Amino acid sequence: DSGVTQTPKHLITATGQRVTLRCSPRSGDLSVYWYQQSLDQGLQFLIQYYNGEERAKGNILERFSAQQFPDLHSELNLSSLELGDSALYFCASSEGNTGELFFGEGSRLTVL
């Protein structure tokens, strides 16, 4: 158990819809990262938040947005969903001083 909690574990929705994925980091971790893993792809970095502020941005589509709340949990919002958005979405957290990320079990999104 990494200590990172993601909900929901599975989500099935239709094209054009909007979903929210939630992540609770390990206790004490200030940084939260979101990664996307599509079929046969590695983990693609989407975005990082540190103590409520956006710190780094990767290949995140404009239809996607994220935020980190004062209690340090984070949400990833995916809107106008397309079939190609079907993927595993991982959240990770870190202390910020070891270089290691601790991953949750992921949220599997299926867009039909």
Next chain:
Amino acid sequence: DQQVKQNSPSLSVQEGRISILNCDYTNSMFDYFLWYKKYPAEGPTFLISISSIKDKNEDGRFTVFLNKSAKHLSLHIVPSQPGDSAVYFCAASAWAQGGSEKLVFGKGTKLTVNP
């Protein structure tokens, strides 16, 4: 542009033998390298790391080697066990440069250790 490359999608070895997983990177700003292991239906878990100031780091059966001039690192598992069967991801960051701690991952290598 793929900055971290794992050119072997899969690797199969016999139990007790050595497993060698390879990884190449292109970004010379990377200064910290990690290996993660991932089982089905689970998130990646940290395995071992190495800083660019070292060329080898060992932790039990796992050893990571870094060749900076070749921009190449490898993970050795000796002896391999069936429980090591998983997907192994190589990752890199420009952590010590003062940038984000975000990791750039390769596509992974699926290791199968046969009994």
